[in-house]
Structures are given as C-alpha cells and as structure tokens.
Amino acid sequence: MRTHAADGSLDELVELQLRRADLRYTEGRRRIVDMLASSEHPVSFAEMITSLPQVPKSSAYRHLMVLEGAGIIRRIAATDGFARFELSEVLTEHHHHLLCTSCGRVFDVTPSASFERTTARMVAELVDQFGFSPVSHSLDVVGHCADCQ
Amino acid sequence: MRTHAADGSLDELVELQLRRADLRYTEGRRRIVDMLASSEHPVSFAEMITSLPQVPKSSAYRHLMVLEGAGIIRRIAATDGFARFELSEVLTEHHHHLLCTSCGRVFDVTPSASFERTTARMVAELVDQFGFSPVSHSLDVVGHCADCQ
DNA sequence: AGTTGTAATGAGACTGGTTCTCATTCTATC
DNA sequence: GATAGAATGAGAACCAGTCTCATTACAACT
Ligand SMILES: [Mn+2]
Ligand SMILES: [Mn+2]
Ligand SMILES: [Zn+2]
Ligand SMILES: [Zn+2]
Numbered sequence: 001m002r003t004h005a006a007d008g009s010l011d012e013l014v015e016l017q018l019r020r021a022d023l024r025y026t027e028g029r030r031r032i033v034d035m036l037a038s039s040e041h042p043v044s045f046a047e048m049i050t051s052l053p054q055v056p057k058s059s060a061y062r063h064l065m066v067l068e069g070a071g072i073i074r075r076i077a078a079t080d081g082f083a084r085f086e087l088s089e090v091l092t093e094h095h096h097h098l099l100c101t102s103c104g105r106v107f108d109v110t111p112s113a114s115f116e117r118t119t120a121r122m123v124a125e126l127v128d129q130f131g132f133s134p135v136s137h138s139l140d141v142v143g144h145c146a147d148c149q
Numbered sequence: 150m151r152t153h154a155a156d157g158s159l160d161e162l163v164e165l166q167l168r169r170a171d172l173r174y175t176e177g178r179r180r181i182v183d184m185l186a187s188s189e190h191p192v193s194f195a196e197m198i199t200s201l202p203q204v205p206k207s208s209a210y211r212h213l214m215v216l217e218g219a220g221i222i223r224r225i226a227a228t229d230g231f232a233r234f235e236l237s238e239v240l241t242e243h244h245h246h247l248l249c250t251s252c253g254r255v256f257d258v259t260p261s262a263s264f265e266r267t268t269a270r271m272v273a274e275l276v277d278q279f280g281f282s283p284v285s286h287s288l289d290v291v292g293h294c295a296d297c298q
Numbered sequence: 299a300g301t302t303g304t305a306a307t308g309a310g311a312c313t314g315g316t317t318c319t320c321a322t323t324c325t326a327t328c
Numbered sequence: 329g330a331t332a333g334a335a336t337g338a339g340a341a342c343c344a345g346t347c348t349c350a351t352t353a354c355a356a357c358t
Contacts, residue, residue: 024325024334045315056337061316066335077226081345082315098281109275118267123290126258131295132247139288141272146280173305173354194344205308210345215306231344 010037013091014072021070028055029063033072033087042076042084042097042106079142080104089136096139102148111139159186162240163221170219177204178212182221182236191225191233191246191255228291229253238285245288251297260288 014033015025031052036043049060064085067073072091076084079101086092086108094116098107111119123137163182164174180201185192198209213234216222221240225233228250235241235257243265247256260268272286 022334026324026335028336057315058317058337058339059335062335065317096275098276098279100281101284107279107281109278111271111275115271115274118271119288122260122264122267122288125264126245126260126288127247127290127292129258130247130256132249132256132290132292133298134290134292135250136292137288137290139268139271139275139286141276141281141283141286143276143281143283143285149282171305175306175353177307206344207309207346208307211306 010091017072018066018070023066023070028059029067031055032060032063032067036073036085036087037091039086041108042078042086044078044082044084044104046082048085076106078104078106097141098145099140099142100145100148101142102144105145107145109141159240166221167215167219172215172219177208178216180204181209181212181216185222185234185236186240188235190257191227191235193227193231193233195231197234225255227253227255246290247294248289248291249294249297250291251293254294256294 010033011025011030018025018029031054032048035048035052045060045064049055049057052060055063064073064075068075068085071088073085074088076086076097078084079099082104084106089095093110095108095110098109100107119137119139123134127134159182160174160179167174167178180203181197184197184201194209194213198204198206201209204212213222213224217224217234220237222234223237225235225246227233228248231253233255238244242259244257244259247258249256268286268288272283276283
C-alpha cells in the first residue's frame with residue numbers, strides 16, 4: 001500500500017504526530033515506518049525483524065506499541081494467529097483486506113468511492129441497534145489467495 | 150446469538166457433522182457446544198474454562214481445535230489479542246460483529262436481507278481484482294460499546 | 299460377551315512469542 | 329553544560345497455547 005502523502009512529507013507527518021505525545025521520531029522507529037511505507041502488503045513481526053536486523057527484538061516490539069498508540073500504524077489480526085502491521089489510514093487511504101487461510105498472508109484492496117458510501121450507510125444501520133459508537137470499520141474477505149488455490 | 154435450529158436438533162446436527170469426520174460427540178465437546186449455544190455473545194477461552202470447570206484446560210484447547218476443524222465453531226480475533234468463539238453460521242445465522250476497543254467484548258449484529266445482498270455484491274467486486282477465492286466475509290465495526298462510552 | 303483398533307482424555311512438561319527489568323545512553327530544554 | 333525525561337538493548341521472566349504419554353472410552357467386529 002503506497003502512501004498518498006508525497007514521499008518527503010510522510011516523515012514530517014509522523015514526526016508531528018509523535019511530538020504531539022512527547023515522543024521522539026528516532027532511528028529505530030523511522031526504520032519501521034519506512035519499511036511499512038514501502039511494503040506492498042501488511043507485514044508480520046517475523047518479516048519485520050528479518051528485514052531490519054539492525055533493530056533489536058525487544059526494541060522493535062516497543063516501537064510497534066508506541067507507533068500503534070500514536071495512531072501511526074495499525075495492527076491487523078490475520079488468520080494464522082500472527083498480527084500484521086501497516087501504516088494507519090490517516091497516512092495512506094481507507095481500504096480493506098483479503099485474508100488467506102492457507103498461507104496467512106493479508107492483501108490490501110481499495111474499494112471505489114461508491115462502494116464506501118454504501119458501506120458507511122450499512123455501518124450506521126448496524127450500530128444504531130446497539131448504542132455503539134463506531135470509530136472504524138473493516139470489511140475482510142476470508143478465503144484463498146491466487147497462489148494457494 | 151441464538152441458534153435457529155430447534156433446541157433438540159442442534160446436538161443431532163453437531164453429532165452428524167462430527168461423525169462425518171470419524172469424530173465423537175463426547176461429554177467435554179457437548180459441554181462446550183451447549184455453552185456457546187446459550188451464550189449471548191462470543192466467548193473467550195478464559196470465560197469458557199471459568200464457566201466449565203469440569204473441562205480440563207488441555208482438553209478444552211483440543212476440543213476447540215476439533216470443533217473448529219469440523220466447522221462447528223468459529224474463531225474470532227478480538228482487539229485484545231484473545232480469540233473469541235461462537236457457533237459457526239451453519240448452526241446459527243450469518244451476522245457481523247461490533248468490537249469494543251475499551252473492554253475487548255464482541256457483540257453480534259444481524260443485518261437485514263437487503264444489507265447482505267449489497268455486501269455480497271461488494272465482496273465480489275473486491276475479490277475480482279485479485280484472483281482471490283472467497284469463503285466468507287466479515288464486516289466488523291470497531292469502536293466503543295454502550296457500557297464503555 | 300469378548301476382542302481389537304482407534305479416538306479421546308488429562309496431568310504435566312515444554313515452547314516460543316511477547317513483555318518486563320534495569321542499567322545505560324540519548325536528546326530536548328533551560 | 330546541567331537536568332530531566334525519553335529511549336535503548338540484553339537478557340530474564342512470563343504465560344497462552346501446544347505436546348507428550350500413559351490411560352480410558354468407545355465402536356465395530358466375531
Ligand atoms: Mn491494509
Ligand atoms: Mn458472532
Ligand atoms: Zn495464500
Ligand atoms: Zn466495551
């Protein structure tokens with residue numbers, strides 16, 4: 001998932017958002033954000049430390065918690081029990097996921113505008129019955145990816 | 150979530166489905182199925198062994214795997230990292246979930262028929278772009294429940 | 299009823315992903 | 329450059345979940 005912010009401005013946006021919470025945009029955190037920004041699909045923790053051997057495990061876990069807490073990244077529960085991570089939608093764009101139950105991978109799919117209008121209406125309908133206050137929604141499709149048929 | 154099968158027939162349906170895979174519908178498995186059938190919301194493992202102290206932990210985990218494998222129950226990834234379990238949709242009815250990020254609870258919501266027609270159309274649209282073969286979908290709303298506002 | 303093969307059970311050991319600890323090192327601000 | 333709070337990293341600790349293995353229950357046959 002590409003960012004829709006111009007390449008140069010992503011770092012600035014992240015730094016700003018961290019500053020707001022008295023947090024620093026340090027080397028390790030930058031490495032993780034850059035990695036997620038350039039990844040074609042949501043990334044598992046294992047993939048992450050493999051491709052970023054400079055970042056120690058204990059620190060990487062902490063960075064993920066900090067970045068998630070600051071709303072910079074989002075955690076996705078995949079079908080294999082291992083979470084995946086991606087930039088949050090304020091830094092990319094709203095989209096949905098295809099979850100493969102064979103290999104565990106997660107794929108991004110961006111719906112059309114009319115699609116999203118319909119979804120928003122449906123979410124409102126669901127929530128009304130319950131006094132629930134919605135923050136976000138996710139329409140996940142579970143099945144088998146092209147590689148795993 | 151109530152079952153739509155008449156009370157008496159649920160056990161028969163489950164037994165049949167297990168038999169098909171040369172599995173037995175034993176005491177412990179029955180306890181878990183009954184518990185899920187009478188529960189108002191998806192149940193975490195902790196809740197489960199608390200309310201079923203007769204079922205040992207190691208057996209309970211195994212029962213859940215067997216029942217999930219046989220398509221009798223479904224595992225839901227909640228926002229707190231702990232899975233929840235419910236009867237699968239062949240035994241209840243298709244529905245969606247409201248996930249509270251404050252308390253971690255999961256609520257069932259049953260959409261209207263027209264709602265589901267629309268959703269099905271949208272899922273087909275998403276999947277086409279990817280050569281992905283869909284098995285099921287889930288439209289989850291993340292936010293705060295009435296208790297946690 | 300007895301035999302046999304396979305499924306199921308349960309206590310406890312074990313695993314490995316994740317979190318915690320703590321001593322040390324940065325970094326923003328005064 | 330002094331100070332305080334944030335960040336770091338190695339390793340210990342934790343604990344949900346899995347595995348092992350000896351035992352028991354069950355179904356299908358003779
Ligand atoms: Mn995504
Ligand atoms: Mn449900
Ligand atoms: Zn796959
Ligand atoms: Zn709540």
